[in-house]
Amino acid sequence: MFKTLLVFLLTTLSYSQVHTITGVVSDDTNKPLESANVIAKPLQEKASLKFAIADNKGRYRLELEKEVKYEITVSYISFIEEVFILEPNASVLTHDFKLKPSGEQLKEIVIKHEFKPILIKKDTLIFDVKSFANGNERKMKEILEKLPGVEVDKNGGVTVQGKKVTRMLVEGKSFFGGGSKLAVENIPADALDKIEVIDNFNEVGFMKQVSDSDDLAMNVKLKVDKKKFVFGDVEAGAEVGNADNGFYLGHAALFYYAPKTNLSVIADMNNIGKRMFTYSDLMRFGGGMSSFLSGRKSLTNLYSFANDNADVVENRSQFGAVNFSYDASPKLAISGFGIFSKVITASRTESANEYLNNSSIAFENKLQEASNQSVLGIGNIKLDYSPTKKEKWYYNAQYQSSTNDLISTINSITNINSSLFETISKADNTSVKQYVEWHKSYNPHHTTTLVVNQAYDNNKPQNNWFADQPFLSGLIPLEDDLTYTVTQVKKVKTNSVDALFKHYWIINDFNHLYTNVGNNFSTSHLETASKQLITDGSINDFTSAGFGNNVKYQLNDAYVGIEYKFRVGKLTSKPGLYLHWYRLLTTQSAIENTLSKTLFQPQWDIDYEFNKSETLRLMYKLENGFPEVSQLANQFSLQNYNLVYKGNALLQNEKYHSASLIYSKMNMYRGVNWNGMLRYNKKVNTIRNEIQLDGINQFSTPVLTDNPETTYSANGSFTKRIYRFSLRLNSRLSWFNYSQTLNSVTTTNDRTSQNVGILFKTAYRKWPDFSVGYNKGYNQFSGITKSNFQTDALTAAGDITFFKFWTYKFEYENLKNTNNNNQSNFYDIANTSLRYQKKNSPFGFELSINNLFDNNVKNDYSFSDYLISERKTFILPRVFMFSISYKL
Template sequence: MLRILLFLIFTTFSYSQSRTITGVVSDDTNKPLESANVIAKPLQEKASLKFAIADNKGRYRLELEKEVKYEITVSYISFIEEVFILEANAAVTTHDFKLKATGEQLDEIVIKHDFKPIIIKKDTLIFDVKSFAKGNERKMKEILEKLPGVEVDKNGGVTVQGKKVTKMLVEGKSFFGGGSKLAVENIPADALDKIEVIDNFNEVGFMKQVSDSDDLAMNVKLKEDKKKFVFGDVEAGAEIGTADNGFYLAHAALFYYAPKTNVSVIADGNNIGKRTFTFDDLTRFGGGMSTFLSGRKSLTNLYSFAGDNRDVVQNKSQFGAFNISHDFSPKLAVSGFSIFSKVLTASKTESTNEYLQNSAIAFENKLQDGDNRTMLGIGNVKLDYSPNKKEKWYYNGQYQSSTNDLINTINSTTNLNTSLFETISKADNTSIKQYVEWHKSYNEHHTTTLVVNQAYDNNKPINNWFTDQTFLAGLIPLQQDDTYTVTQIKKVKTNSIDALFKHYWILNNFNHIYTNVGNNFATSHLETANRQLLTDGTINDFASGGFNNNVKYQLNDAYVGIEYKFRVGKFTSKPGLYLHWYHLSTTQSTIGNSLTKSLLQPQWDIDYEFNKSETLNFTYKLKNDFPEVSQLANQFDLQNYNLVYKGNALLQNEKYHSAMLRYSKYNLYQGVTYNATASYLKKVKAFRNEITLDGINQFSSPILTDNPETTYGIRGYFTKRIYRFSLKLNTRFNWFSYSQTLNAITTLNDRTSQNVGLVFKTAYKKWPDFSVGYNKGFSQFSGLTSSKYETDAFTSSAQIDFLKFWNFKIDYENLKNTDDRDQSNFYDIMNASIRYQKKNSPFGFEMFVNNVFDNKTKNDFSFSDYVISERTTYVLPRVWMLSISYKL
């Protein structure tokens, strides 16, 4: 009640100290000037500059301080700016502006003010950082969170007006391959001058009007004194308090920027569960492929290297990254990065599983302990060569190597017996990827692109299972022994070469024709060997029982396609039709299979632009996917202590329709943002695993079924600025309907989920940052049985500056899970920190605590086609740390 009372008093007081002025910006024919900049400059000290952007009707709204005299200036490209003086005690609440054209077409407009807070161009938003920063921010992330329409999630992902940033640039150059987390959590806030958000981004300037890129790029412009300067910071921390867990933290982020050479070095080591990059960043780093051929799947598994992970009992990570770019001449630039990551985690989980078997249920209590050691190294180099303004060459080469060593112990107790399994796995993976791109614009009507992409993957996992009794009876040919040791060696080599030639023909400003000719060729070689090592030294090879695979695989996809893009008024449409010739061949066990198909694949992309800040987009594609080598391997393969898998050599292609409708609106006058997406996916022919279940033992094999699978999804959010607060409503609904065959009986399954969330936070830089949110989720499953659960999540956070140099942060989350028997479990976690740093001092001191309540476990529910689980996960204990940072 006290918080609410203080809130109401503070709000009432704030309202009494402000005044609002509205109006319309138009030309001398009364045509509204959308996106005109309206800037109110205070003509006295201790008052802040205010700004607004006119909406599609030319309307603007300014929230001004009372008893302050303002100079209000309106500017618009190719128009003469107009100035209006608002006196301190004036009773004016509305004022319209009519701008006169200069008669010249200008690329940009120069005004007498030092900066514009926001500039909106056709595909670009430009934020002036000092308009939004308080001055106490440490990292880029804290700046971005204050920009209207910009959000940063806990994994470092950035979205702008609901669209995800896919490319991160600094001074126009890719920052560590374009990953966002490394940028937002390491670039110092005081180095930032402007943030540019570029939609439909393309690295090649003359390709922008024809490439139809869906990328959203964020370009960081540095302050002038940072453009030839070494800057960054270092930090070191150690555990304090009575506990002796040996927690530590060390971090360094150093940057050198000059007109021709940029160097970035990031290093990190800690054992508090903090990772330096996300899986999205890793897939970008490890992609090594041209964006024109992004459909190729990567077989390398890098999940263990990414994302904060405190849901473990131990987590040690070491990370190093080096990024460099140098312009040798105006025509040639070379850039490269290297990544090193080493992670050690220890985990512990307890779970209760119910295995559904048509007419019976098997129960299992499982205790699992894991020790995982992973190491990753990536080296990447890129050459950018521009012989002239109308031609561009790229070469990109990457080498990647990783190891993954796992020791896993499972204690499984069922209604029939108790068994102990130990798994020791070791995987060595190597990858080499490279591509060449050539782009040339012959004239204003004709442009061509040629891309050749090559990728090689060599994965060699080795698995060993140890147990004290027989397992998977009837599924694996075990021989009687005192103890049981089963070993598996798997080798997968994959090589692909993809090529694409594309011609862009611009008939006029409203009609384009794009022609495509390409070929994708891939080969794979899969070898597996499963055997039992007996205590007397002999070997029981499982080959006699139908195990062990040796498969050679080739898939060639040759295609031609044509796309026609036309524009009528605000409506842009691009239908396309592709003809693919697929040839799939496999050889295994002296038996060969081949498949040849010619398939038409239509697609359609439609855009409707209501105005510059309101758009509607629809996309549709018909696709065909062919099976991978493991799905075609027709011999048995041991995959887990309770799972045997066998591929199907007769699989053909699955076929599916995908469609998406996206609506986006951003209106600064109304202070609202809308973003909604509806998606639809229907598989006419689908790969689906048939399951045979006996107790907890499973046998799985894929089939191509004609039973359709349908997925619907709706997600969206709405934000509203209410005076100096921001309200956000987000929703997500999903429905998945499919058929599942279990023990020779096929059932229709439905999985549905609904999620609604509300967040309320302050949006005024003179106030403390405070937010509170509530999220309600529902999940349902119906098939062999019906199951459901609910989640209630309450979140809050605050950041307060006090006594000039002190900053206090706190965040809290409370999560409640409830199953269909009204059984609930709870989990809440709080983190807090207090920091001291004088304004002009390079030294900063921070004390923080993670997991304030010292929770030992967290709980959750889940379900699949035939398993319902309740899981308890052991987490890192309370962490008390004291750190010292030094800013260069």
Template sequence: MKITVVIKLYFFLLISTLSFSQTHTITGVVSDSLNNPLESANIIALPKSENAQLKFAIADNKGRYKLELEKNVKYEVTASYIGFNEQVLLIEPNSTVLTHNFKLKATGQQLKEIIIKHEYKPIIIKKDTLTYDVKSFANGNERKMKEVLEKLPGVEVDKKGNVTVQGKKVTKMLVEGKSFFGGGSKLAVENIPADALDKIEVIDHFNEVGFMKQVSDSEDLAMNVKLKEDKKKFIFGDIEAGVGVANDTGYHLLHSGLFYYSPKTNLSFIGDSNNIGRSTFTFEDLMRFDGGVSSFLSGRKSFTNLYSFTNDNTDVVENKSQFGALNFSIDASPKLAISGYSIFSKVFMASKSESNNEYLQNSTVAFENQTQNNDNRSVLGIGNVKLDYNPNKKEKWYYNAQYQSSTNDMDNVINSITNINSNTFETISKADNVSIKQYVEWHKQYKNSNHTTTFVVNQAYENNRPSKLWLTDQPFLAGLIPLQSDTDYTIEQIKKVKNNSVDALFKHYWIINNFNHMYSVIGNNYGYSNLLTSEKQLLTDGTINDFASAGFGNNSIYNLNDAYVGVEYKFKIGKWTNKPGLYLHQYDLKTNQLDGNYSLSKTLLQPQWNSDFEFNKSENLNFTYRLVNDFPEVSQLANRFSLQSYNSVFKGNALLENERYHSASLRYSKMNMYRGIIVTANASMNKKVKTTRNVIELDGINQFNTPILTDNPETNYRFFGSISKKIYRFSLKFDSNLSWFNYIQELNSVTTTNNRNSQDLGISIKTAYKKWPDFSIGYTKGFSQFSGLTKSNFETEGINADFEISILKNWIYKIDYYNLKNSDNSNQSNFFEVANTSLRYQKKNSPFGFELSINNLFDIKAKNDFSFSDFVISQRSTFVLPRIALFSISYKL
């Protein structure tokens, strides 16, 4: 397979060499009459041939542009810039013109927008908004919105459905100006039909409240989808059904995406049922649905575990998923809009893994061979409604309410074989979770527009009731739990957690002048938790051995109040914008427990700083700093024992205080379309000066953990960077992800300094020419090091490749390939490779499409990896779904 990938790459390199003579490149500078460069000027090359494609370029900070044109096509090249008259250059077929400089003359008028004029108006630029006319870039063969976006200049879509425009990630997805399923991008790009799209708007520094944009400092990038007129007041979308087989097991796929849009009413429905491990939306999308919290207030932690509902999961031996989602928006009156969504998800997953674990101790090493089988059934329901009220142009109200309910049932069987004994543990877990969240927002701008206020109240309630049964035929956790001798051992654990929080904030924005702003803040965050736990042994004779007499069982009531005031001063010097801030917090923490009551009161100053330097419109450097105080949760303070797993017991510490740490980041971005270069880099640092870390007592594989607060420093440095360069018809990209983590750990009364470091480096190349098949290949190399009680090193090598080609206009063939090799410091290694392929047939303008797809083409049985923690080194094999051949039919409404 590796040889095949190399042959494909060579094949396309050969094509590029043979095709070189069919294109020529024009470069030049766009400037004003005084020879000042016009940064971000737009250059549009409109072909006068029906089969040729429009070309587009943006001038860099020196006014330079570069256009790659077809050699035998006539073009009308237009240069434009706000406040200047357009200039047009005609390029004849087979022209020898290689350079041309545009000198634009000022109109003397303040233009609100630039429209590049021709019959399609392909691109419109208006301040922070860039609008693409879809029909100027699409060829009609696209099925979904994702395929259209990939053809727009400067737009990229990754495999997870994340969209970036000129290197910046889209954080809010809108359709006809309304939030689409909470604003996540994956549901939109993978479900909205391509033939429904009319225009794509990209809005930088997006804010839902228009008059707040000048003071909100929003970094959001929104994408708004405008639909064709014939798709409004009409149901559109598609449905798909597929059947498959693998190892005499039947597989299926049912999927639908139906949409109705009118000026006052918008409806969207997405439904999915499959057992091939395909997820309809990502965890990032679900976090939006799990929200129900104002964007002005953040930091609240949810106890609900939603991981099992998201992400494609073929790393299982069985997966059944049912999903339904409805999104609506209604303009009830000119001043009131009502929107919301409902989500239902039902997932069953069966997984299997095998691990070889080494438990590191001061003088000995305990070995464990572990086999683990999981059956997980999860059901989730979410309902969300939002009211948007505009009494006038200077005032806005929001009310948002969300109800969420989920059940999680898991049956876990662990077969543990150590150098001392062997046990089989079965764990039956159940968790019923309910949450209600709501918030009110009020924003008002006063008559002179120099003063704006925001008031927010946020309330959240959660009720979680997890329970567990541990079953085994042998004693376990000797010395840690008070077991009575029996033929079989059954331990029951019941936990109840109730959380209630009320947060409020009032913020005033004062625009002193164009270069100075002053913001003042007053707020209060209140959190309440009640934690109940109990552990009991259910004896075979019907009696109960309650562990409460041995120090188990918690009944903890937790109250944390945070009252604060703050001021932020924003000033601008040339291209440099700064916003220092200082907040004064009064923290009051109280806990009531079975073993006594505890209280803590602290007054703390928390400075912060944000600095932004704009070298030019396409190059930016940003620095942020915060001093953070993080107070413990109720589970960390609960000071009686609690059973965590078959080999772990935990006890909280009621005397814990707040962690204190410095957080800083430095972000750099640059995009130069003239040179075809995009650079992004981000360096971050977290340095704890007061640290909460578990003290561990390890005996064989059994462990006892309790948290303590220390003055031991703990530092975490991270760096992420990527640089991409367009080279002729290819795009070459280098990326890196580096991490250094240093901390102090106490294990069996011995204190050690631990270092956990990792370095991941990658290189990839892909075709960047629409007339060629889509092809990409990448190589990644990873290094991991751990030093503490022992030293461990791991290395990984991975190759990934994707290939897509259109055959005879109506056929599309795709294949993706990935392999990974893991090696440890003992020269032991493992390897696996995965491939998926598909062949699709659909005539242009035909509603029917047919597809044959094969997942896990090589029919591998398991994926392998290495990992390490403070005291465990593991080599694991995770079993996966078998090779599945699936035939599907789709119908486009």
């Protein structure tokens, strides 16, 4: 290992054999040709092709090998290619290209070479995979990490030039609902031919010029020999070294792509905390909503199926997914997916809590142990019908069913007494979601869209609390008993119907007018009942003490809106004004409350394009939010062992302003990439919970106040390519100012955080992949008290191939937490693996070690309006795993 690293370090210092050539690409009038493609093709074996893209001033930069002869070709839309031959060891440092018009209006740049590393259209980047891969990559994720401007985070999220990929496609069709994690971690690297990145993506081609989509899609083009056969891989692994723990891993990813039929199957079972998808991916699966109404709040909470299962002491998960598409005819396509997930976990946490009263502090040491079983099934089918090239219909239907069974034990020791609580919870949830979309283009100037969306949810959670002594004294009406058992049943049924009609009028190339008419109608029925089960068999019903809710809720939002989009030079502006008629009706305890409001909601989007690689965008919106049914339920309900909640039937709407400023710049000539975002949110009318705190016991109720809440946030990144390395700087800043009422005293609170980081990694495919990073974080709270904590995070990762067939990988994280008393805790986690696979062999063998240092816990600090907590989370032990994979 030491020798390998030494060779790597020596290699990084020996870059004197590089010949850098620069120049300018322009037309015959000396006008710079921005984004011109510059390709350097080696004219001898064992040398790699090089490429560059001209910046907004037409400048390009190529780093070539001195001993190699190159044919440098420049291409640009509607211009004749120009070729320059660079001899080996040439002393040429600069060369300018002047292209002559071809007289033809080409739709794209065509490079007449065997390799096309990167192809540029108006809104599309196309990467040729073989120009970036070295052949040792296993999965799509490893390919993406080598594409310029593309990054993949540890959760499988993909960003391109700082913008997040929101839709994942394979051969132009949605892959498992469009989520990225299942694609990047399962599609074999050797199946990839090209990667297309499509900005302002829209499924309906003729809607692209009017829909103003913010979606960034990534489309995977497969190799020709992968389009008619089954391909993929299977893997099986078992613990070695300490088989007493019984750790195992089984995984399969199989794909079949043909001109009319596509089928993908992914299956996984393991007990090492490896999760198959992120929460954002799962919300995409469970969304079941038209993208034209994607701003609506989801009714379903699926977080327990996608949280971080690694921070547990036991984990067993089973996952299966099927994705299919079938072209029934040239006009009709059928697609869909099915998801099954079963997760069984056991967790253990220790917390030292300080509850901050206005005049005193209560201390609590809490040990919590929990076991949870979650089962989820999702079925989704979508019909895509195109009667003509200018008309499109979609119908999508989805069914979900889930159960959550939780057993939790809490040992709470305070400065007054100690208590033992046990919670047994069971939740059965079902939902049905469907929508219809219709799009029609009548002529080049008029297009219409109609969307109808329906969603139904039925949730039935049931909670049982057991205690060895009375709890929540004064808040719940307990009768004396030997032990204490409280049960609560909750039923929530929600249904919503959303309709939108939109007309697009293209007046000319510089002026568009969009008209919107819509209505959203939602109903909810909330029922809760709480009671104490006495040891002698009698029942102490809490209804007479103000517990138990029966609320019927209706909210109707009818609206009309107009948006005017115009372009002046490099500036594109789209102001909009919406008029909403809201009517909220609630019925509880035979009393009806009605709230009707007519509200104007303006919005404005402004885009300024300095050039093709530098943009600035400003967005502003005024919105109103109405309370949910649980916030309006005016009877008491028990939330957990130390919290009672009561809604407020008199709540009205919140009003808030939101604005954001986004800047992006990419300059391949200088090897620089800038991305930055500023956000501002201000709530004028705010719904916030008032808290009554007695020791650790809490009573909470929401109130509407005129106290504003203001949030400022900023984040940015700067990436610079330095020779064959990449340097990345990033920062995140935030400030949240709000008022909180605690025990009838209102204080002004400030929460602030700052985070800065640096990452240095190799960026040359012939070298080992290596990265090292450092992040420094600060968090402050000022309110009832002042508190702060700091974090120091050091990360490192490496991927080294040696002796052709061996690949060694490692990743390391060291996190240190320091509180305002200058007390520190830390943990470090390391994972490593060694893999052997011959290039043309279907078999691969891998020895991996998770949690190499056998750490037992993770530590962290946190604070809220009235609570400061130091938490210790127990995690899975060290796992030695030997696995065998077979590639089809």
